Amino acid sequence: MRYELYYWPSIQGRGELVRLALEEAGAGYVDVARKRGRGQGVEALLRVLRGSAPERAPFAPPFLRAGKLLIGQTANILQYLGPRLNLVPKAEGARLWAHQLQLTVEDFVIEIHNTHHPIAGSLYYREQKREARRRASYFTAERARQFLIYFERVLQDNPAGKGWMIGRRLSYIDLSMFQIVAGLRYAFPKMMQRLSPDIHGLSALHDKVAQRPNIAGYLSSARRLPFNEDGIFRHYPELDT
Amino acid sequence: MRYELYYWPSIQGRGELVRLALEEAGAGYVDVARKRGRGQGVEALLRVLRGSAPERAPFAPPFLRAGKLLIGQTANILQYLGPRLNLVPKAEGARLWAHQLQLTVEDFVIEIHNTHHPIAGSLYYREQKREARRRASYFTAERARQFLIYFERVLQDNPAGKGWMIGRRLSYIDLSMFQIVAGLRYAFPKMMQRLSPDIHGLSALHDKVAQRPNIAGYLSSARRLPFNEDGIFRHYPELDT
Numbered sequence: 306m307r308y309e310l311y312y313w314p315s316i317q318g319r320g321e322l323v324r325l326a327l328e329e330a331g332a333g334y335v336d337v338a339r340k341r342g343r344g345q346g347v348e349a350l351l352r353v354l355r356g357s358a359p360e361r362a363p364f365a366p367p368f369l370r371a372g373k374l375l376i377g378q379t380a381n382i383l384q385y386l387g388p389r390l391n392l393v394p395k396a397e398g399a400r401l402w403a404h405q406l407q408l409t410v411e412d413f414v415i416e417i418h419n420t421h422h423p424i425a426g427s428l429y430y431r432e433q434k435r436e437a438r439r440r441a442s443y444f445t446a447e448r449a450r451q452f453l454i455y456f457e458r459v460l461q462d463n464p465a466g467k468g469w470m471i472g473r474r475l476s477y478i479d480l481s482m483f484q485i486v487a488g489l490r491y492a493f494p495k496m497m498q499r500l501s502p503d504i505h506g507l508s509a510l511h512d513k514v515a516q517r518p519n520i521a522g523y524l525s526s527a528r529r530l531p532f533n534e535d536g537i538f539r540h541y542p543e544l545d546t
Numbered sequence: 547m548r549y550e551l552y553y554w555p556s557i558q559g560r561g562e563l564v565r566l567a568l569e570e571a572g573a574g575y576v577d578v579a580r581k582r583g584r585g586q587g588v589e590a591l592l593r594v595l596r597g598s599a600p601e602r603a604p605f606a607p608p609f610l611r612a613g614k615l616l617i618g619q620t621a622n623i624l625q626y627l628g629p630r631l632n633l634v635p636k637a638e639g640a641r642l643w644a645h646q647l648q649l650t651v652e653d654f655v656i657e658i659h660n661t662h663h664p665i666a667g668s669l670y671y672r673e674q675k676r677e678a679r680r681r682a683s684y685f686t687a688e689r690a691r692q693f694l695i696y697f698e699r700v701l702q703d704n705p706a707g708k709g710w711m712i713g714r715r716l717s718y719i720d721l722s723m724f725q726i727v728a729g730l731r732y733a734f735p736k737m738m739q740r741l742s743p744d745i746h747g748l749s750a751l752h753d754k755v756a757q758r759p760n761i762a763g764y765l766s767s768a769r770r771l772p773f774n775e776d777g778i779f780r781h782y783p784e785l786d787t
Contacts, residue, residue, distance in 0.1 A: 356699075361643050364650045376642055378649040385642060401617055401626060403604050408619040409605045415656055417561075423664050423677065425684035436664065436677045443666035455605050462597075514723050 306389070308334040309370035313352045315527075316536035317488075319379045319414065319468040320367040325480040326383055330390035330522040336528070338366075344354070345407045353525075380407040383477045392480075403471055403478050406459065410481045413452045417488070418537045420444045420544055430541070441544035445496040453504050456482060460506040468509060475514070483514035484508060490539030549575040549628070550611035552591045557777035558729075558770075560620045560655065561608040566721040567624055569764040570630035579607075621648040622777070624718045633721075635713040644712055644719050647700065651722045654693045657779045658729070661685045661785055671775075671782070682785035686737045690730070694745050697723060701747040709750060716755070723748060724755035729779030734786045 308327060312320025314336075327334045348476045353375070356362025363377030369385070376382050384404050387393030393403050408527060411413040424433040456470075460482075465473040486507055490497045501508060514520055523529055532538055549568060553561025555577075569577045579591045594616070597603025605619030610626070617623050625645050628634030629695075634644050664681040665674040697711075706714040711723060727748055731738045742749060755761055764770055773779055 309547075347730075361646075362699075362703075363646065364653075364693070374639055374642065377646045381642060381646050381649055398615055401615065401622060404625075405602075405604065405618045405622050405703070408622055408652075411649075412605075412656075415653075419660070424681050426768075427684065427688060436680070439677070440665050443668065447668060448666065452605070458597075460605075462603075 306371060308386075310334055310367060311337050311339050311353060311369070312367040314339040314347060315530070315533075316369075317342050317484075317532065317538075318536050319411075321484055321530075322410075322477075322481050323367050323369065323382050323386070325484060325520065325523075326386055326390060326392055326477045326527070328528075329475070329480055329519050330386075330392060330413050331519055332386075332390055339532075357392075380404060380411050383407055390477075392475070392477040393476075394476065398472055403476055406456075406470060406478045409452075409455070410478070410485060413485065414537055416444065416448060416452075417492070421539050423542060432541070436542075437541075437544060442546060445493060445544075445546060449493070449496060450500060450503075453489075453500060453507065456485075457504045457506050462508060468513065469507070470510070475517070479510060479514055480520075483511050483520075485510040487515075488532065491532040492508070492538040492540050494540075495545045496511060510517060515542060547574070547612060549573060549627075550578050551575055551608060552578050552594060552610070554580060554591075555579040555588060555770050556771070556774075558725075558750055558773065558779075559608075559777050561720075562725055562771075563622050563651075564608055564610065564627070565762075565769070566725060566761065567627055567633055567685050567718045569769075570716070570721055570758060570760050571627075571633060572760055573631055588624075592685075614742040621645060621652050622683075624648055624722075628718050633716070633718040635715075639717065644717055647711060647719045648722060650693075650696070651719070651726060654726065655740050655778055657685065657689060657693075658733070662780050671780070675784075678782075678785060683787065684733060686785075686787060690734070690737060691741060691744075694730075694741060694748065697726075698745045698747050701751060709747070709754065711751070716736060716758070719753060720755055721761075724761075728753040728756075729773065732773040733779040733781050735781075736786045739759075 310323055312318060315521055337345050338347045350366060352537040354362060355406050361375055367379055368375060368377040369382045376385050393400055421430045421437050422433065423436045430437065460470055463469060463471060470478045517526065551564055553559060578586050579588045582764050593608060595603060602616055608620055609616060610620040612625045634641055653732050661682040662671045663674065664677045671678065701711055704710065704712060708714050710716055711719045756765065
């Protein structure tokens with residue numbers, strides 16, 4: 306199966322959570338909007354978004370084409386890919402748990418994004434800077450901590466106990482936790498420094514994921530876009546107090 | 547199977563999307579935090595949230611106990627219940643599509659909530675009223691429309707074409723759309739009046755769902771909590787401009 310991933314070409318964004326899964330598994334995929342051939346590029350992405358019956362148009366990227374299926378919503382894509390890429394345990398309970406954690410990651414991602422966009426996605430950051438400062442002050446003082454401590458506890462409480470979020474092996478939720486830690490270190494270095502004594506497990510997980518051969522290869526390739534101030538994780542020093 | 551639903555006892559909130567599914571299907575369930583017996587009430591909910599290994603503690607309500615499984619995240623719960631309550635088509639593609647739409651509903655719900663809580667969930671509305679006015683002005687002018695027009699198009703483009711969101715019969719996504727329309731009519735009546743010419747299908751879907759015998763019975767029972775100013779859909783006239 307050769308997958309087609311559709312996501313904005315200049316940011317990591319939510320698409321990165323899917324890229325990490327495909328890369329770790331060594332799956333064949335095309336990052337459609339970043340290619341320039343016929344039927345590729347951002348135009349191809351926009352064509353699907355505009356949609357036409359009976360195609361099931363998604364509300365927003367990322368979405369994945371897998372044979373005849375067109376699958377939208379990051380967590381839905383990962384849930385679909387999990388068993389196929391061997392990135393989730395087999396038992397029903399474990400799969401529900403993995404998806405539940407991924408949905409909690411998605412909630413966290415929205416809150417991270419809202420630190421720089423508290424008023425409207427259609428405005429620039431500079432047009433909502435005042436509100437962003439206020440929102441970010443609650444995020445860095447309390448909310449980020451709630452999420453991170455929760456995930457740390459999940460990691461520590463994993464009864465299989467091998468330093469992974471669920472079960473005895475890496476699953477897609479570990480890849481998402483890697484991205485969360487990497488992104489928050491980029492966007493909120495002071496906050497992460499302050500929280501580091503309480504998230505030893507997540508920090509170790511981040512490093513372990515970064516050293517996986519396929520992930521290490523990916524991170525040092527041109528396929529990994531750098532963090533920047535157009536994505537979810539943005540480094541605005543005035544928000545990291 | 548007797549399900550146990552855990553959700554805050556005084557608001558519809560996200561829990562309502564699960565309640566509607568259980569009620570439509572006539573499933574046996576206990577709304578645990580609203581009961582007063584031993585092992586019930588809000589204390590029972592908080593006990594699960596605080597968790598203890600190897601229990602898989604959710605980050606937030608709602609969550610559902612189904613036999614030995616404890617399932618968190620609204621969309622995850624509905625995905626689990628769908629096939630068991632006969633509230634989703636059988637084909638894999640249709641189930642992925644239903645879940646994708648439900649996740650888009652969840653995104654919408656977060657944005658609706660953020661109209662009155664743009665800064666922090668830990669603050670009262672009155673403490674973020676200024677920012678709420680600004681956020682709500684973008685929500686009512688553009689963002690709500692984007693979501694509603696998208697869902698209207700999904701409804702109109704359903705190739706089975708019987709006035710349901712997917713397939714030929716009611717599915718859990720129809721119940722969620724009912725709740726979205728009902729909630730927005732309560733919270734933003736002026737906006738909904740203005741948008742009504744463009745969402746005929748959704749309005750008809752709302753009415754059709756409200757008339758289902760089990761739903762009609764539920765809506766007129768004491769089990770259906772009224773909308774209020776503690777939940778997701780709050781009527782603050784100053785935000786509905």
